[in-house]
Amino acid sequence: MITMQDKTLTCRDCGREFTFTASEQEFFAQKGFTNEPGRCPECRAARKAQNGGSASYGRSERQMYPAVCAECGKETQVPFQPHDDRPVYCSDCFATKRPSGGYERTASRGGYGRSSSSRW
Ligand SMILES: [Zn+2]
Numbered sequence: 001m002i003t004m005q006d007k008t009l010t011c012r013d014c015g016r017e018f019t020f021t022a023s024e025q026e027f028f029a030q031k032g033f034t035n036e037p038g039r040c041p042e043c044r045a046a047r048k049a050q051n052g053g054s055a056s057y058g059r060s061e062r063q064m065y066p067a068v069c070a071e072c073g074k075e076t077q078v079p080f081q082p083h084d085d086r087p088v089y090c091s092d093c094f095a096t097k098r099p100s101g102g103y104e105r106t107a108s109r110g111g112y113g114r115s116s117s118s119r120w
């Protein structure tokens with residue numbers, strides 16, 4: 001039986017040392033990963049958040065599929081496999097189809113502070 005031990009690794013993004021714990025090593029081994037993580041958990045989480053948040057970040061790593069815009073017929077690329085029953089739009093047409101902003105205004109909690117006219 002192999003006993004795993006905590007390892008200290010250096011993050012290649014921020015250069016900080018982080019702990020590759022025994023349980024994480026077991027997890028990696030179970031998954032069949034032979035390489036150690038190159039980034040600390042924080043940088044990994046940050047990268048994840050960035051990938052989900054902005055489309056322009058890391059486009060070289062992302063698999064793109066050729067598609068034809070259903071609106072203007074222009075050739076474009078989309079980050080997902082296009083399906084026949086789903087129209088695909090180029091970035092220009094996609095932008096025009098999106099409702100333009102303002103959804104944050106529904107979050108206003110209002111009501112408080114309206115008592116300026118109330119009198120005692
Ligand atoms: Zn880091």
Ligand SMILES: [Zn+2]
Binds near residue numbers: 090
């Ligand atoms: Zn288009």
